[in-house]
Amino acid sequence: MTARDEILARLRTALADGPPPVPVPRRYRRVDDRSDLIDTLVDRLEDYRAVVHRGIDALPRLLSAVDRLAVPTDVPAGWLAGYAGRLHRDAPALSPATLDELDAVLTGCAVAVADTGTIILDAGPAQGRRALTLVPDRHICVVRTDQVVGLLPEALARLDPRAPLTWISGPSATSDIELNRVEGVHGPRRLEIVLISSGA
Amino acid sequence: MSHPVAPATGGGRIRTPLPFPTAARPAVADQQLRANLHRATRTIRAKRARVVDEVPDWEALRDAGSAIKADVQRRLPELLEQFEASATAAGATVHWARDAAEACRIVVALTRAAGADEVVKVKSMATQEIELNEALEAAGIAAYETDLAELIVQLGEDTPSHILVPAIHYNRAQIREIFQRRMPDAPADLSDEPAALAEAARVHLRRRFLSARVAVSGANFAVADTGTLVVVESEGNGRMCLTLPETLISVVGVEKLLPTFTDLEVFLQLLPRSSTGERMNPYTSMWTGVTPGDGPQTVHVVLVDNGRSAVLADPVGRPALSCIRCSACLNVCPVYERAGGHAYGSVYPGPIGAILSPQLTGVADNASLPYASTLCGACYDVCPVKINIPEILVHLRQQAPHPPAERATMGVLSWVMRSPRRWAAALRLARAGAGPLGAYRERRTGARTLRRLPWPASAWTRSRDLPLPAPQTFREWWEKQ
Structure with missing residues (x-):
C-alpha cells in the first residue's frame, strides 16, 4: 500500500464516528462601511513605519535621489518622467546579485487593504516577478486610490489565487528579540508608498 | 473485503x-x-x-x-x-x-x-x-x-x-x-x-x-x-x-x-x-x-x-487539529509563563502542546502533559479557533494511566459519595478521627491543615496542604439555627 493510500485509509477509519456536516457562520464584516478608507490606509501604513507620499508629483522628487533603479518591464512611462539615474529594466531577468546592488525598485500593486495597511502584489501590471521587490533594500510602491479596499474579504475577492501573491505590511521587521518590533531584517528596509488618484 | x-x-x-x-x-x-x-x-x-x-x-x-x-x-x-x-x-x-x-x-x-x-x-x-x-x-x-x-x-x-x-x-x-x-x-x-x-x-x-x-x-x-x-x-x-x-x-x-x-x-x-x-x-x-x-x-x-490520524480518531480531542500555531494560548498560560517551553519536551509547548503532543504520540507516552495546567481556561478564551483546551485536558487525564493505589482509592471514594447516607457517616467518622488533631493544628498554626503526611499520602502533601474536617458541617450548623 502506498503512503498516500495508507494515510487516506487511516483518516477514513478515524472518521468512523461519522461527524455531522458543519455549517460555517459567516457573520463577519465582508464590506467596509468606513468613508475614510484612504486616511485609514495611510494611518495603518505609517503605524508600521512605511513612508507615505500623496500625489504623482511626489515621484520625480523621490526618484531624483535614487541612483540605480530597478523596474518591471511594463512600468508606466509616466512614472519615470524626468528620471535621470540608471534604469535597470527586468528584461532579461536581473540576477539576484545584480538586484542586490541596486538602490531601489519601483512598482505598482494589485490591491491595498486599508484596515490592515497591506499592499498586495500579484505579478500583474507594473509589478514584475517576486524577486524584483524583495532583494533591493528600498521598495517604492505606487498605489492608485481605486486599488484601495477596506477589508481583507474585499481584497481576496479581487485576487487570482493562481498568481504568486506577496502581501506587504510595512518594511521587513522582527519581534524575535524580547518581542520588540525592529524594522529591517532581510526584506526591503524602506517601504515608500506613493498614493495617486485613479486617473493618474 | x-x-x-x-x-x-x-x-x-x-x-x-x-x-x-x-x-x-x-x-x-x-x-x-x-x-x-x-x-x-x-x-x-x-x-x-x-x-x-x-x-x-x-x-x-x-x-x-x-x-x-x-x-x-x-x-x-x-x-x-x-x-x-x-x-x-x-x-x-x-x-x-x-x-x-x-x-x-x-x-x-x-x-x-x-x-x-x-x-x-x-x-x-x-x-x-x-x-x-x-x-x-x-x-x-x-x-x-x-x-x-x-x-x-x-x-x-x-x-x-x-x-x-x-x-x-x-x-x-x-x-x-x-x-x-x-x-x-x-x-x-x-x-x-x-x-x-x-x-x-x-x-x-x-x-x-x-x-x-x-x-x-x-x-x-x-x-x-x-x-x-x-x-x-x-x-x-x-x-x-x-x-x-x-x-x-x-x-x-x-x-x-x-x-x-x-x-x-x-x-x-x-x-x-x-x-x-x-x-x-x-x-x-x-x-x-x-x-x-x-x-x-x-x-x-x-x-x-x-x-x-490518531488525533482525528478521537471525537473529543479532534479539535486540537484546528490549531493554527498562533501561540496566543502560551502567552496567557500561568504554567507556561513560569515553566517555559522546554519543560514540555515536545516542539509544541504550552496549553496546545499539552493536548496535542499526548494525542500525537498516544497518551501513555506523554502522560504528564495533560496535568501541566491549572485548568484556568485563559487559553480557551484567547484561542482564535475556539479549541476548548481545558475540556480536552480533562478528557486526556481520564485516559492517562493511573497507579493502582490511586485507582483503588478513587473507587472507594466513588462508592462512598454515591449514597448521601454513606457520605454523612464517612464525614462523622472522619471528624471523630481528626477532631483533636484539628484543634491541635489550629492552636499551633492557625489553620486546620496538615503539611506532611507519611508515604504514600506524602505524594499529595508534597505540593499541597491537606485540610482537616471542620468541627461541624454546614448542614449541622443550619439545623441548629
Missing part, C-alpha cells in the same frame, strides 16, 4: 523525555529565565489585546474559523485528494509521509536529487517536529535556519521554547553573546540593541540567500480548491527562501488544509492579531505550484500524517 487501516501515532520531537514536573523544576528555579518569560509574555499579551479589541466582529471571525476547521476535519480525506489534484495541475509534485522518518527520507532524497548539499530553511513547526535538521545533517546536508529566532537557537545549539518566538527564553544580552561566539562575521563591537542584532543576522545570511539552490519551508495554510500554499512571516527570510532558490520543498501537516481560497479571509485576520499582536504581519507569501519565470521552478509538497 479489506481490513480498515488503523490511525497511527507519530514520532519525532513530540515526546517528553522527563515527566513535566521534573522537567519544569530547573526552569522554575531559574530567575533569569522567569524574568525573560514574564517580560516577553506580558508584552505580547498587551499587544494582542489591543489589536483584537479594535476588531468589532472578532467573535464572528472566531466562530467562522472554528467551523471551517471542524468542516476540514470532517472532510479531510477528500480535501487532501482535492489539494493534491489542484497542486499537481499547477506544476507541484505532492508526496505523502506516514510518519516523521518517512518525511525526512523524502526531503533528503529530493535535496540530493537537486544536487545540493545545503538548504536554507523558513521557520516551520512541522520540520521541527519531524527533526528534519538532524536527518539532513546525518545525510551530509547542511540546514541553515533563517528566521532570526531559529538562527539564535541553532547557533546556541539549543531547542526552541515557543511556537512563535523560539528564542523567547533569551534576552538581548544573551543573544549578543551567542552571536559573538558562533557567528564568524559578527562585528567585534556588536551591541545588544535589537536593531544591531537584526543587522548582524541580515549580513550573515545575505550571501546564503542569494546563492541557495534548495529551500525547505512549512506552510501556515494549504488551500484545497486551488492547491495554494501560504507562509506568514515578518523578516523577509521567508520570501527569500520561497522566491530565490530553484527548488522549494514544503513540509505540511495534513491538518493545515482549508477548503477554499476565500477561507483565507478569516484566517489571515485571526492569525496575525493572535500571534504577534499585529493587524497584519509584514509579509505573507502565497504560491500555487510553479509560475514560469517567477520563483522556484521545481516545487514539492510533502503531506505528513505523523500521528494526526
Whole structure:
C-alpha cells in the first residue's frame, strides 16, 4: 500500500464516528462601511513605519535621489518622467546579485487593504516577478486610490489565487528579540508608498 | 473485503523525555529565565489585546474559523485528494509521509536529487517536529535556519521554547553573546540593541540567500480548491527562501488544509492579531505550484500524517487539529509563563502542546502533559479557533494511566459519595478521627491543615496542604439555627 493510500485509509477509519456536516457562520464584516478608507490606509501604513507620499508629483522628487533603479518591464512611462539615474529594466531577468546592488525598485500593486495597511502584489501590471521587490533594500510602491479596499474579504475577492501573491505590511521587521518590533531584517528596509488618484 | 487501516501515532520531537514536573523544576528555579518569560509574555499579551479589541466582529471571525476547521476535519480525506489534484495541475509534485522518518527520507532524497548539499530553511513547526535538521545533517546536508529566532537557537545549539518566538527564553544580552561566539562575521563591537542584532543576522545570511539552490519551508495554510500554499512571516527570510532558490520543498501537516481560497479571509485576520499582536504581519507569501519565470521552478509538497490520524480518531480531542500555531494560548498560560517551553519536551509547548503532543504520540507516552495546567481556561478564551483546551485536558487525564493505589482509592471514594447516607457517616467518622488533631493544628498554626503526611499520602502533601474536617458541617450548623 502506498503512503498516500495508507494515510487516506487511516483518516477514513478515524472518521468512523461519522461527524455531522458543519455549517460555517459567516457573520463577519465582508464590506467596509468606513468613508475614510484612504486616511485609514495611510494611518495603518505609517503605524508600521512605511513612508507615505500623496500625489504623482511626489515621484520625480523621490526618484531624483535614487541612483540605480530597478523596474518591471511594463512600468508606466509616466512614472519615470524626468528620471535621470540608471534604469535597470527586468528584461532579461536581473540576477539576484545584480538586484542586490541596486538602490531601489519601483512598482505598482494589485490591491491595498486599508484596515490592515497591506499592499498586495500579484505579478500583474507594473509589478514584475517576486524577486524584483524583495532583494533591493528600498521598495517604492505606487498605489492608485481605486486599488484601495477596506477589508481583507474585499481584497481576496479581487485576487487570482493562481498568481504568486506577496502581501506587504510595512518594511521587513522582527519581534524575535524580547518581542520588540525592529524594522529591517532581510526584506526591503524602506517601504515608500506613493498614493495617486485613479486617473493618474 | 479489506481490513480498515488503523490511525497511527507519530514520532519525532513530540515526546517528553522527563515527566513535566521534573522537567519544569530547573526552569522554575531559574530567575533569569522567569524574568525573560514574564517580560516577553506580558508584552505580547498587551499587544494582542489591543489589536483584537479594535476588531468589532472578532467573535464572528472566531466562530467562522472554528467551523471551517471542524468542516476540514470532517472532510479531510477528500480535501487532501482535492489539494493534491489542484497542486499537481499547477506544476507541484505532492508526496505523502506516514510518519516523521518517512518525511525526512523524502526531503533528503529530493535535496540530493537537486544536487545540493545545503538548504536554507523558513521557520516551520512541522520540520521541527519531524527533526528534519538532524536527518539532513546525518545525510551530509547542511540546514541553515533563517528566521532570526531559529538562527539564535541553532547557533546556541539549543531547542526552541515557543511556537512563535523560539528564542523567547533569551534576552538581548544573551543573544549578543551567542552571536559573538558562533557567528564568524559578527562585528567585534556588536551591541545588544535589537536593531544591531537584526543587522548582524541580515549580513550573515545575505550571501546564503542569494546563492541557495534548495529551500525547505512549512506552510501556515494549504488551500484545497486551488492547491495554494501560504507562509506568514515578518523578516523577509521567508520570501527569500520561497522566491530565490530553484527548488522549494514544503513540509505540511495534513491538518493545515482549508477548503477554499476565500477561507483565507478569516484566517489571515485571526492569525496575525493572535500571534504577534499585529493587524497584519509584514509579509505573507502565497504560491500555487510553479509560475514560469517567477520563483522556484521545481516545487514539492510533502503531506505528513505523523500521528494526526490518531488525533482525528478521537471525537473529543479532534479539535486540537484546528490549531493554527498562533501561540496566543502560551502567552496567557500561568504554567507556561513560569515553566517555559522546554519543560514540555515536545516542539509544541504550552496549553496546545499539552493536548496535542499526548494525542500525537498516544497518551501513555506523554502522560504528564495533560496535568501541566491549572485548568484556568485563559487559553480557551484567547484561542482564535475556539479549541476548548481545558475540556480536552480533562478528557486526556481520564485516559492517562493511573497507579493502582490511586485507582483503588478513587473507587472507594466513588462508592462512598454515591449514597448521601454513606457520605454523612464517612464525614462523622472522619471528624471523630481528626477532631483533636484539628484543634491541635489550629492552636499551633492557625489553620486546620496538615503539611506532611507519611508515604504514600506524602505524594499529595508534597505540593499541597491537606485540610482537616471542620468541627461541624454546614448542614449541622443550619439545623441548629
